Amino acid sequence: MAKARLTFADIGVSVTVPAGTRIIEVSEKVGSGIAYGCRESDCGTCLTTVESGMEHLSEKSPYEIATLAGHNVPANVRLACQTLVLGDAVIRPYGG
Amino acid sequence: MSVAAAVTERIHWIGALDPGMRTFDVILKTPSGTTYNSYCVRGSEGVAIIDTVKLECADQFFARLQQFADYGEIRAIVLNHLEPDHSGCLPELLRRAPQAKLYVSESAQLMLKALVKQDGLAFVPVTTGDSVSLGDRTLRFLHTPYLHWPDTQCTYVPEERVLFSGDVFGCHFCDRRMFNDAVGDFRFAFEYYFHHIMRPFKRHVLDALALIEPLDLAAIAPSHGPILRDRPRDYVARYRELATPRLKRETDNGDRTLIVFYISSYGNTRRMAEAICDGAAEVPGLRLSLYDLEGSPVEPLVDLVEEADAILIGSPTINGDAVKPVWDLLSSFAGIHVKGKVAGAFGSFGWSGEAVRMIEDRLRGLKMRVPVAGVKVKLIPAREEILACRDFGRQVGEFLIGRQVTREIDFSELVSAA
Numbered sequence: 001m002a003k004a005r006l007t008f009a010d011i012g013v014s015v016t017v018p019a020g021t022r023i024i025e026v027s028e029k030v031g032s033g034i035a036y037g038c039r040e041s042d043c044g045t046c047l048t049t050v051e052s053g054m055e056h057l058s059e060k061s062p063y064e065i066a067t068l069a070g071h072n073v074p075a076n077v078r079l080a081c082q083t084l085v086l087g088d089a090v091i092r093p094y095g096g
Numbered sequence: 097m098s099v100a101a102a103v104t105e106r107i108h109w110i111g112a113l114d115p116g117m118r119t120f121d122v123i124l125k126t127p128s129g130t131t132y133n134s135y136c137v138r139g140s141e142g143v144a145i146i147d148t149v150k151l152e153c154a155d156q157f158f159a160r161l162q163q164f165a166d167y168g169e170i171r172a173i174v175l176n177h178l179e180p181d182h183s184g185c186l187p188e189l190l191r192r193a194p195q196a197k198l199y200v201s202e203s204a205q206l207m208l209k210a211l212v213k214q215d216g217l218a219f220v221p222v223t224t225g226d227s228v229s230l231g232d233r234t235l236r237f238l239h240t241p242y243l244h245w246p247d248t249q250c251t252y253v254p255e256e257r258v259l260f261s262g263d264v265f266g267c268h269f270c271d272r273r274m275f276n277d278a279v280g281d282f283r284f285a286f287e288y289y290f291h292h293i294m295r296p297f298k299r300h301v302l303d304a305l306a307l308i309e310p311l312d313l314a315a316i317a318p319s320h321g322p323i324l325r326d327r328p329r330d331y332v333a334r335y336r337e338l339a340t341p342r343l344k345r346e347t348d349n350g351d352r353t354l355i356v357f358y359i360s361s362y363g364n365t366r367r368m369a370e371a372i373c374d375g376a377a378e379v380p381g382l383r384l385s386l387y388d389l390e391g392s393p394v395e396p397l398v399d400l401v402e403e404a405d406a407i408l409i410g411s412p413t414i415n416g417d418a419v420k421p422v423w424d425l426l427s428s429f430a431g432i433h434v435k436g437k438v439a440g441a442f443g444s445f446g447w448s449g450e451a452v453r454m455i456e457d458r459l460r461g462l463k464m465r466v467p468v469a470g471v472k473v474k475l476i477p478a479r480e481e482i483l484a485c486r487d488f489g490r491q492v493g494e495f496l497i498g499r500q501v502t503r504e505i506d507f508s509e510l511v512s513a514a
Contacts, residue, residue, distance in 0.1 A: 010436075011467040012500040017507040029510040031456075031466030033436035042206040043246040063206075070202030070223065071241075093436060 004085045008032040009051055009092040023048065023080040023091065033093045039081045044071045046080040053089025058082075100274040101160070103317055103325070104256045106138045106233060110145075110160040112153030115270040124292050128285060129270030132157075132181050133319045135260060136164045137253055139230020142171030145196075146251055146260045147319050151184035158185070158192075170196040172228050174235060176262035177248045178207050182319055187212055199228060201239060204247035222249070224307065240264065240304035242297045250308065257314035263293060264304060265331050266318035277326035285321060286331070290338050295402075296433050301339035308332060343403040351383040352496045355400055356489075358410035359389040359421050364444035364476055365410045371482045372408060372442060372471075375489030381497050389421040398428045406438035406496050408489075409459075411451045413443060418451035426458050439464040440492055442471040442485065449474070467495045 002019035006026055010033045015026050024046065027034040037045030041063040050057065054076055060068070064082045071077075077094050101109045115129035132149035134157060143165040149157045170193040175183055178200065190196065198219040200208055205221055222228075224239040238250040243264050251260040267289040271279035294301055309332060315325035316332075324331050343353065354376055358369035366388070373386050387397060401407055409425070411418040439462075441455035452470040459466050468491045473481045491501060 011465050012495070012502040013467070014502070014504050015507055015510065016505070021507065026507065026510065028460060030505075031460050031464075033463070033465040035435040035463035037246065040206075042203075044203065044241075045246070066205070067203075070205075070221070072223070072239075 004056065005088045006085050007088075007090040008034075009090055017085055019086050021085050023078075023083050023085060026085075027080055034080045034091075035093070036081055041067050041079055041082050044068075044079070047071060047073060047094035048078050048080040048083070048091050049074075049094045050076045050078055051090040051092060053087060056085065056087030056089050058084035058086060099160075099272045100278065101164075103135065103258060103315055103323055107253070107256055107258055107317070108136045108164045109274060109317075109323065110134050110136045110157060110164060112149040112156035112160075113270050113272060114150070114153060117268070117270075120268055124268065124289075126268040128268065128282070130268035130320050131270050131274075133266075133317065133321075133323070134161075135317055136161060137230065137233060137235070137256075138165070139171075139233035141229070141231030143169045144172040144174060144228070144230055144235055145170055145189065146174045146317075147176055147182045147262070148173075148185035148189055150181040154185050154188060158188075167193040168195070171230060172197055172199060172235060174199045174251050174260070175204065175208075176201075176251055176260060177245060177319065178204050178211055179245060179263075180211065182262075183208075183211055187214060190217075197228075199235070199237070201237070201241070201247050201249040203241055204249075207245070207247050238304070238307045240300070240307065242300040243304055244293045244297055250304070252311055254312070257312045259308065259311060259313055259316045259328075261308075261316050261318045263319055264301075265316050265324060265335065266320035267322070269321040271322065274323055275326070276322040276324045279322045282322055286334075287338075289321070290335070292431065294335075294339070295431055298339040298341075298433060301335060305332065305336050305339070309336075341403050351381055352405045353383045353385070353403065354406045354408070354493065354496060355385045355387065355404045356408045356410070357387050357389050357397070357422075357425065358442075359412070359419055360410070360444075361412050361414070362444075364473065365412050365442070367477055367482070368442050368444060368471065368473060368485045369408075369410045371477070371485035372410075372489035372492075375486030375491075376493040378486075378490050379493030379497060379499075382493050389425060394424050394428050397425060398432060401425075401429065401434065401437075402432040404437065406440075406492060408440045408442065408492065409455050410442045411455060413445035413447070413449045413451040416448060416450050418443070418455050422451075422455065426455070426462070429462055435463040437464050438492065438496055439466055440468055440470055440488070442488065444473045444475060444477065446475055468492050
C-alpha cells in the first residue's frame with residue numbers, strides 16, 4: 001500500500017500513514033493542536049496551514065471551498081476534517 | 097403594561113419578554129429571566145427585521161411586529177445568530193412575508209439548513225463589507241464568528257449609528273424598561289453572561305472588537321437584555337478588558353508559563369511532580385508553577401489554566417482510574433479556551449497505571465497538544481525514574497520555547513495505542 005509522510009510542524013512529529021488517510025484520523029491521535037468542531041466541513045474550526053505538499057492532498061469539495069471562502073483564508077489553508085493525505089505534506093494549525 | 101420600544105425614530109424593539117426563565121441552555125442560571133430581542137428597522141424603501149424570538153414567544157413577537165410594520169413591507173430578514181431562541185419564529189415570519197430576503201452569515205449556511213428543515217429555503221450569505229439598502233437606511237454586516245457559535249455576525253445601521261450585536265454585549269435580564277439607563281442594576285447579569293458564554297472565545301472577541309471599535313455608536317442593540325444607549329462605548333471597553341489576558345497585561349516579560357498540577361496519596365506522584373519542575377527549570381524563559389490539587393477549589397485553578405501556555409497533570413491510579421480531583425479540574429475546561437495549549441500527564445501507580453493514558457486521552461479530546469508521552473512509575477520512583485521525570489519536564493519546557501524535538505512514528509503505533 002502506498003505510504004505518505006505527514007508532518008505536524010506544531011509538535012514536531014512525522015507520521016507515516018497509508019495514502020488516502022484523512023488528516024483528522026491522525027492529528028487527534030498524535031496530539032497535534034489542530035482543533036475540530038463539526039467534523040463535516042461546516043464550522044471551519046480545523047483550518048490547517050499546508051506548509052508544503054499541497055499537491056499531495058485530495059481536491060477540495062464544494063463544501064470545503066465554501067467554508068474556506070467564508071473564513072477568507074490564504075490559498076494554502078485546508079480543512080483537516082476533509083483533506084486526504086495522498087503524499088508527503090507538512091501542516092500546522094492555521095494561525096498557530 | 098407597555099414595553100419601551102423606540103430605539104430611534106426608525107428602529108423599534110419587537111422582541112419578547114420571558115421573565116419566568118430560570119435556567120437557560122442547561123448551563124446558565126437566569127434569576128432575572130431574559131428577553132429575546134428582535135428589531136424592526138424602517139427605511140424609505142422597506143423594512144428589515146433583525147432576528148426573531150423563541151418559538152414559544154411567537155405571539156408577543158408577531159403582535160409587536162404588527163404595531164410597527166405590515167408584513168408586505170418587509171424587505172429583509174437578518175439572522176445575526178441561528179440559535180433557536182433567535183431563529184424560532186423564522187419559518188412563520190417567512191410564511192407571512194414571503195417576499196422578504198433572508199440574510200445570514202457565510203458560516204451559517206449549513207446550520208440554517210439543519211435548523212429550518214424546509215426545502216427550497218432561499219437565503220443570501222453575507223460577510224464583512226456586504227450591505228443591503230433600505231433606501232435611506234443601510235444594513236452593513238460585520239463577520240464576527242464564534243461569538244458564541246460559528247455563525248454569529250453583527251449588523252450595523254450607519255445612518256442611525258446603531259449596532260445589532262447578536263449575543264455580543266447581551267445578558268439575561270428581563271426588565272420591560274428595556275434601556276440600560278432605565279432598567280435595574282444589571283451589571284451582574286452582564287458579567288455573568290460574558291463569563292459563561294463569551295469566555296471560551298476571548299480571541300474571537302478581540303477580533304470582533306477590532307471591527308466594532310471604529311464604529312460611531314449611538315446604541316448597541318443586543319439580542320438579550322437591555323439595549324445599551326447610555327455610554328455604549330463603556331460596554332465595548334469592558335469587553336476588551338474582559339477578553340485581554342491578565343497575566344500578560346501585568347507581567348509580560350515574554351516568559352512561557354507552565355503549570356504542574358498533581359495529587360498524591362503516598363508522596364510518589366508528588367516526588368515526580370517536583371522532579372518534573374526541576375527538569376523544566378533547566379530551560380530558560382519559563383514561568384513555572386506547582387500546585388497540589390488537594391489544596392484548592394477548582395475555579396481559581398481554571399483561571400490559571402486559562403492564561404497558561406502549558407499544563408502537566410499528575411495523578412495516581414486508584415481502581416483503574418485517575419482520581420476525582422483530576423477529573424473535576426479536567427471537566428472544568430469547557431468554559432475556557434484550552435485548544436492548542438501544550439499538555440501532558442504523569443503519575444505513580446501500584447497495579448496497572450491507567451491514569452496517565454486516560455488523562456492524555458482527555459487532554460487530546462480537549463484539543464490540547466500532547467507533544468511528549470507521559471511518564472508512569474510503579475510505586476516509589478527510583479533514581480533513574482526521577483531522572484526520566486526530569487527529562488520529561490525538560491522536554492516539555494524545550495518544546496514550549498521552540499526547541500522542538502522531532503519524532504518519527506508509524507500510523508500503526510497510533511492506532512494500537514488508541
